[in-house]
Amino acid sequence: MSKRGYHHGNLRQALIDAALALIESQGPQGFTLSDAAKSAGVTPAAVYRHFAGRDDLIAEIARQGFEIFADLMDHAYAGGKPSALAAFEATGRAYLAFARKFPGYYMAMFESGISLNANPDLARAAERSRMIFARSAEALSQHIPEAKRPPASMFSAHIWAMAHGVVELFSRGAPGARAPFPPEDILETGIGIYLRGLGLLPPDA
Amino acid sequence: MSKRGYHHGNLRQALIDAALALIESQGPQGFTLSDAAKSAGVTPAAVYRHFAGRDDLIAEIARQGFEIFADLMDHAYAGGKPSALAAFEATGRAYLAFARKFPGYYMAMFESGISLNANPDLARAAERSRMIFARSAEALSQHIPEAKRPPASMFSAHIWAMAHGVVELFSRGAPGARAPFPPEDILETGIGIYLRGLGLLPPDA
DNA sequence: TGTACATCAGTGAACGCGCGTTCACTGATGTAC
DNA sequence: TGTACATCAGTGAACGCGCGTTCACTGATGTAC
Numbered sequence: 175m176s177k178r179g180y181h182h183g184n185l186r187q188a189l190i191d192a193a194l195a196l197i198e199s200q201g202p203q204g205f206t207l208s209d210a211a212k213s214a215g216v217t218p219a220a221v222y223r224h225f226a227g228r229d230d231l232i233a234e235i236a237r238q239g240f241e242i243f244a245d246l247m248d249h250a251y252a253g254g255k256p257s258a259l260a261a262f263e264a265t266g267r268a269y270l271a272f273a274r275k276f277p278g279y280y281m282a283m284f285e286s287g288i289s290l291n292a293n294p295d296l297a298r299a300a301e302r303s304r305m306i307f308a309r310s311a312e313a314l315s316q317h318i319p320e321a322k323r324p325p326a327s328m329f330s331a332h333i334w335a336m337a338h339g340v341v342e343l344f345s346r347g348a349p350g351a352r353a354p355f356p357p358e359d360i361l362e363t364g365i366g367i368y369l370r371g372l373g374l375l376p377p378d379a
Numbered sequence: 380m381s382k383r384g385y386h387h388g389n390l391r392q393a394l395i396d397a398a399l400a401l402i403e404s405q406g407p408q409g410f411t412l413s414d415a416a417k418s419a420g421v422t423p424a425a426v427y428r429h430f431a432g433r434d435d436l437i438a439e440i441a442r443q444g445f446e447i448f449a450d451l452m453d454h455a456y457a458g459g460k461p462s463a464l465a466a467f468e469a470t471g472r473a474y475l476a477f478a479r480k481f482p483g484y485y486m487a488m489f490e491s492g493i494s495l496n497a498n499p500d501l502a503r504a505a506e507r508s509r510m511i512f513a514r515s516a517e518a519l520s521q522h523i524p525e526a527k528r529p530p531a532s533m534f535s536a537h538i539w540a541m542a543h544g545v546v547e548l549f550s551r552g553a554p555g556a557r558a559p560f561p562p563e564d565i566l567e568t569g570i571g572i573y574l575r576g577l578g579l580l581p582p583d584a
Numbered sequence: 585t586g587t588a589c590a591t592c593a594g595t596g597a598a599c600g601c602g603c604g605t606t607c608a609c610t611g612a613t614g615t616a617c
Numbered sequence: 618t619g620t621a622c623a624t625c626a627g628t629g630a631a632c633g634c635g636c637g638t639t640c641a642c643t644g645a646t647g648t649a650c
Contacts, residue, residue, distance in 0.1 A: 181612060181626055201492055203408050207604060218604075220627050228604065284547075287406055324568060327559040331549065332541065332569040338548055339540030342489075354532040363529060364537040364573075371576030386593055386645060412637060423637075425594050433637065588650090595643075601636085610628075617621090 186224040188214045190235055194278035197235070202286035207231065232282055233292040239279030240299035246272050247306050254313050259374060262314040265307065266333060266365050270358060273341040280341065307334060318372050329372075336364050391429040393419045395440055399483035402440070407491035412436065437487055438497040444484030445504035451477050452511050459518050464579060467519040470512065471538060471570050475563060478546040485546065512539060523577055534577075541569050 182188065193210040207228045211218040225231040250268035254261045273280045282288070283300075290300045311330035315323055344357045354360075369375045387393065397418040401410045412433045416423040430436040455473035459466045478485045487493070488505075495505045516535035520528055549562045559565075574580045 185626080203492065206602080208602075216626095217628055219606080219629080222605075223626055287408065324572070325559070328565065328568060331545075331559060331565050332572065335544030335548055335565065335569065336537065336541045337544065339542065339544030340536075342547065343540055343543055344536065354530070354536060360533065360536050360540065363533060364540065367529070367537065367576035368569075368573050369576065371572035371574065371580075373582065375576075377578065377582075390593080411635080413635075422595055424596080424639080427638075428593055586650105588648105590648085591646085593643105593645085595641105597640090597642105599637105599639075603634085603636090604632105606632075607630090608628105609630105610626105612626085613624085615621105615623085617619105 182214075182216060182220075185214065185216060185220065189216075189221060189224060189231065190238065193231055193235060194282075197281050197286075198278040202232070202281045205232075229288065229292065232286050232288050233296050235279065235282040236286065236288055236290075237293075237296040237299045239276065239283045240296070240303045242276065242279060243272050243283070244299070244303040244306050247303070247310070251306065251310050254310075258314045258317055259369070262310050263362075263365065263369075265310040266337060266361065267358075269307075269334075269337045270341065270345075270361050273337075273345060274357075284338070314374065317374060322373070324372075332368065333365060336368070337361055340364070387419075387421060387425075390419065390421060390425065394421075394426060394429060394436065395443065398436055398440060399487075402486050402491075403483040407437070407486045410437075434493065434497065437491050437493050438501050440484065440487040441491065441493055441495075442498075442501040442504045444481065444488045445501070445508045447481065447484060448477050448488070449504070449508040449511050452508070452515070456511065456515050459515075463519040463522055464574070467515050468567075468570065468574075470515040471542060471566065472563075474512075474539075474542045475546065475550075475566050478542075478550060479562075489543065519579065522579060527578070529577075537573065538570060541573070542566055545569070 189210055192213040193205060196205045196209055196213065207221055208218045210231070211221050221231065225234065247265050247268045250264040251261045252264065288296075291297050308327060308330045311333065312326040315326045315329050318324075340357050340361045344355075344360055366375060370377060394415055398410060398415040401414055401418065412426055413423045415436070416426050426436065430439065452470050452473045455469040456466045457469065493501075496502050513532060513535045516538065517531040520531045520534050523529075545562050545566045549560075549565055571580060575582060
């Protein structure tokens, strides 16, 4: 991030990092191109050497976010070891860990109002995250007696929804501000109860 | 809404309605005071006869939203009849129905970035919604064997999170855009599985 | 019933601001000879 | 090793725009006598 005089060296990533910090502290709407440029030690016009404009910068941030997100969940999933159940729960925890550790990315991805089809790279990265999450749900759903097995996509939709809801409502300044419990606990117990409802956890856990 | 010449008649509510329509179509960020004024057939300055400013207008919209939201859930709850379970499920459905029917209100309440403590009236209305939701969860949780009963606030946090997550992810243009199922179904089955996990529904339903 | 007057909702012009974006430019870098 | 030159990342000034907000005002309304 050290300036090397006239030429910056790695302005592209420096702008992304600056924007990320701004989004974290001001929300995705409070973020401005000019601020990001200034905080990277550069003129607003310089941004246009690296991005088509404001939206393109946000899209690139979201794309990076989805890549990290996918990597994190993939790593947590660990190929389904030691069991589909453990791997699934780890994936869920990874979801929340990501939202916590990288709030700027999370906001760019889910709260910036950007279209996930803004550009093909972003769409691809988002799709990859979705696939990794779905795969984890699918592997687990194999353990449900076929008769009472919901479609895997329904299954993953439930968990994604609960995870996202927990982040939005209890990991932020929003309604549940004075959250009754740590978000991690809310999500963990919520998923636990849900899995019990599917017969994937013993009823008396 | 008909103009009566110089004096509008009920500009205050007309502004709210106009803002609501704008928020619905452009999102809570795309909404501007000037547009709302124009679409109510009035000069931007006129807004200041009725609201302290832009944020105050949004706060009032959110407040009205929470009142309607609370009323709707309260009505669906119907005093816990015919059973705590049925009443609870009705409350959950009312949540989604509200988000669907009044997207402008929902956005003002949960996506505008406004603080729920912006003013006391808003805080009170939001708190009322929370209470009604919590009460419904609490009544139901009485039916859970005490040993495996989670705190009622945890319980309602789970359901609120899932409902909110479903709205944000599957009722909008966001990630799950091409939602695999109608949001209503996702929420309904999700809550069903969750309640089964609590032993509130028979395991083979 | 008619007139005088206080009230106050809305006007219209103006403001300062900061935004995203453009443009012709300049100075640093690295490569060819 | 030194010089000439092409490349291109960043500058700085300017733009048009629309925003939220303010201000002195005006014209409609309703009430007192």
